[in-house]
Amino acid sequence: MAEALVKICGLQDVEVLKSMKRLPLDYIGFVFAPSRRRVTAEQAALLAAELSGWETGKAPGAAGVFVNPELEELQELLAVVPLEVIQLHGQESPDYCREVKLAFPQAKVWKALSVAGSGQAEGAEGQSIVDSYAGTVDALLLDTYDPQGSGGSGRTFDWGRIPLFRQAAARHGLPLFVAGGLHPDNVGELLRDYSPDGVDVSSGVESSGVKDIAKMTSFVERVKQS
Template sequence: MSGAPLVKICGLRDAQTAFAISDFGLPVDYAGFIFAPSKRRVEPHEARSVMEAFRAQAPEFVGVFVNPLRDELDRVLAAAALDVIQLHGDETPAFCREVKERYSRVKVWKALGVRADEAHDDEAVSARLDPYADAVDAVLLDAWDPHVGGGTGNAFRWEVIPAYRAWADRKGIVLFIAGGLNADNVGDLLGRFPVGAVDVSSGVETDGRKDIEKIRKFTERVKGK
């Protein structure tokens, strides 16, 4: 792995945050918008207004979906010029491959929940992820929740990361780590288990809203500035 890890700030909802990220020159690589049921859900026109607010410092824009229908993807992509479709539900490798073919200019990421009661050794990880190898551009690991699957703001057991990273390195696929990250623990994560990309949402919020100072601290810890 070379260079500083990539940073994705997810769950953006307002132009003020985008203006602040741009004005302060914060090194955010991806800006994420939730189109699935969530307290952070946005409509396509709202996401578009946030995109426009990023001005010169434009990260790549990620739309997060859970088990979407093709009509939903068509509607969102027609209104908001996403660079990435992140699938955060029970989407099969075949569905991911179909999305990748249907929207050829857009990258496809697959989020996977890490369950404590499952094996995560090299053999188990290969069995789980090999079917996705030609269907996605990145894999995102998040804490698994029986009700919502992920996006809970909780961390999973980081000791499983090396097996997933080894698989991603072999396949040339980016591995994102999400779940419970913030400015206080992301340095520990990267020191113990170096990865190429991290994803944060609730960890850079105060009272449910994005906090520009927390975003600044988080990005500086990740980028080593």
């Protein structure tokens, strides 16, 4: 199996980003949705400029996290920030994802799917949802259902549901990422038992709400050793 990809999300500080340049990361995430980690286009542009000269070789791609954005918002932001990934974390429909993909062919489109109770995507329904996004996105990301829709809950979901989504995604050749409550002490178990194509972490590598280089290093090491 190919080595899992790693995305660290919610970067806000240039100095913190500079401290991460020795980590073999695949993606760095900037949050543009309402959140305490939200950054402006101008802040993100400064952060994205730091992605050049990465010490481990290929620089990580810049991913922007959005919740139900208007196309105009995306247009204005991508004119300032060179995003490699547009990550849609709201209730964006397959048709809307297709619109985004056509409007911004230079970027990949990832769609987050909510997993948990309250009648959210699971089982056969989850497979049907995966099928509906086939051909409209470049990857799918499973995250814990958040009733506030803020683009990330920081809590795990029932990983036993992953295989159904993975099977459906594999049928369409879609990479499957997992997020939600990940941290250095549980990511190895996730990779060993469920083999997602990638993992996405934010609060699990923070201390007192700030990205912690020791936790980030430990997280990446656990992923790359799995």
